[in-house]
Amino acid sequence: MKPSGSTMISSSSNHTLNSTGGGCPWEVSDKARLCRFLCYGSEGDLYTAREEGHVTMESAGTLLSMLQEGRGAEVVEEIKRFTQDGRAVGLGPSFFALALCSQHSELKTRQAAFKALKEVCRDPAHLFSFIQNKKELKEGMKCGIWGRALRKAVSDWYNEQDAMNLAAAVTKCKQREGWSHQDLLRLSHTKPANEAIALICKYVTKGWKEVQLAYSDKENSEEVVKVLSYLEVVEKVKHSCDETEVVNLIEEHKLEREQLLTDHLKSKPVWRALLKDMxxxxxxxxxxxxxxxxxxxxxxxxxxxxxxxxxxxxxxxxxxxxxxxxxxxxxxxxxxxxxxxxxxxxxxxxxxxxxxxxxxxxxxNVEPVGKRFLVAVDVSTSLSSIVPGTSVSTAVAAAAITMVFAKTEADTHVLAYSEGALVPCSISADMTLAQATFELVKIPGGSTDCTLPITWATENGKAVDVFIILTNNPLWTFTASPVRSLKKHRQKSGANSKLVMCGLTSIGHAIADTEDRGLVSICGFDLGALSVIRNIAQDLI
Structure with missing residues (x-):
């Protein structure tokens, strides 16, 4: 129910705040848009949980602009940061961005992209995804992909791997997205850097029988002997119908399910062996x-x-x-x-x-951000529905999210609000999840006003760095613009306050459309949403 005098905020609303009273700019910069894209595949202020859409040129406008402005090296550095520091919800946008950089007209940008390939693409699945992105971009850009620079970068990717790690990698992830190791080694004209890598390349391109013929009578180095022994085990398990033998090979050599046959995975003892080191x-x-x-x-x-x-x-x-x-x-x-x-x-x-x-x-395992958080839970509607794409009720989700911050951040304040007012809520860091959930569901429902927590903090002199507002209501109602309320809090408290508005049952509509960099909306909730909150708290997006 919409309370009288409140304002509904939807995707058609647009509030722009370029600066706070302290002169700190809040306009969304190109770098912030790029980082949002690398984080969750969109340059906008809306993150939709469990949405793994295909990244396209249309969603990467700022990325393209930065490349045209000669900022390619800066883009590549951000790609590296987001992949190495675990900042991204998913790595797809990073592979797309790196592929785009590697095909840009500016030489320095291309060189930076290829140099970063091994750091960004740490396993075969990543490498295959990068190559597939290049193929798709080639079709739109009318240019080739297998030039000398890519051939060298892919060759270096294989040659700079530890031989035993590479042997495990090529036998666990043989192909993905229409590409195989055989394809990449052939198209890159890879010349192995040492005998162990040469052995793996021969195994991939020619098969085990050719390897046996080539190495059976040779005087081999210790590393080559180790790789040979490992590949022999992989081949042995592939041709074994003996359940006991398969189990022994798994336990002795730490084999994984990707290295087994489908028939092996019908065996209970085989699964029990796999579970031990999975x-x-x-x-x-x-x-x-x-x-x-x-x-x-x-x-x-x-x-x-x-x-x-x-x-x-x-x-x-x-x-x-x-x-x-x-x-x-x-x-x-x-x-x-x-x-x-x-x-x-x-x-x-x-x-x-x-x-x-x-x-x-x-x-x-949760590393504190070290900011002042206020987590506010909207209990105006029933918290008995389910977060889309999960088996988690919104009450349990809200309690768990609250606990994550209450237990890991030293300065966290928890509020609940309903019936146009804040209500007592005694969730604390030492509670169990069941106790915290009970605290939320026992509060009677009423109308919604999602600016109440900001107003409360402003009026009570509570400086907040990040407001996290959780609601079951798919529509937001406000007595005042959330951006205006946030601006007022910034001016009075001196804090660079940000607002994360999370609609737990929302399935993808924009909650607020604003050019204020300090405001992000989340639809639904998943582990990626926590990454988004962490990134905005640290001024990364």
Missing amino acids: PLQSVLRILGKMTSNNILEPGSSETQDICDRIQSETALTKAKIHPFNILLSSENYKRGQGYQGKTKWEPDRSILKAMDSAFYKSFT
Whole structure:
């Protein structure tokens, strides 16, 4: 319900604020637009959770402008930062941008792009994506891609790898997006830098039999012998129908499921062997499938081992698992059914308990930003709906997001608001997720005014760097413009305040259209949304 005297803000509204009272510019710069593009594939102020659309030239206007202005080296540096520092929601925009730089008319830009190839494309899947982007750009730009510079860059990518790492990489990720290692080695005319790389190149282009013929009677170096032995194991498992032998090879040589045949993955012992050293992120994704197939059975040693790994502080730290990632996996597992297909399972209590423990332990993986946060939850409508694309209710999501900041940022204030006023809310850092969720759902609903938290902070002399407003309401209502309210807070507090407006149930409409760099809208919520919040808090987008 829209309260009287309030203002509805939609994509058609446009409020421009070029500076605060302190003279700090808030106009969205070209660099900020570029960084938004690298972060989530759009230059606008709207991030839509779980939207993995194909990046196009139309969405990269500022990127193109910066290249035309001779700022290509600056663009490449930002691409490197976003890929290396984990700032991006997804890496697709970075591969597109690097491909575009590598085909620009200015020599310095092309050189910078090719020099950065290995730093940006750290595994074969990245490299294949970069090459595919170049192919698609070639079709639009009417220029070739396999010139001397690309041939050298791709050759260097292979030649500068550690031989054993490369042997594992080419056997785990053989092809992607229509490209294979055989294609890239042939088109780049790669000349191997050493004997071990030469062995891998021969294996990729000629096959295992040719390798055996070429190296069986030779005096080989220690490194070549190691690579030969590894490739022999990979070939052996590919031709083995003996379940016991496959399990032994997996356990002894740390083989992964990408190196096995489809028939191998029908075996329970094979899956149990794979689970022992499978990356924790991958384990969390397939818990439902493993329970459904009775690979993880109640009370079994395998289930106990998985539970120990899930809640191991060492394992969680090594995998850099974020608490919101644990929550998404836990709620999905609790659901007992996959999003696609007919896979169903009875959630195992011990696994659920382990994931609950992991949720709290993983907070140590969240690096504090060190800013003053105010997290405000709109309880004017029921928080019982589901965040699109997840199994998480909006109440649990709001409580979890609040906890992430309350537990990891030293200066975090939590508010709830309803019926046109702020309401008491006692969420604290020492609460459990269930307790925090209960605090939110017990508050009665009413009308919405999303500027209330900003007004409260301004009137109470509370300087805030980042306002995070969470609502279940897909439409925002305000008694005043959020940009005007934010500007007033900046002027009175002296803080470079920013506003993140998150519609938890929104599925993609613009909540606010503004040229104020300090305001970003989020539709839905996922792990990427937390990256967006972190980036805006640190003035990166």
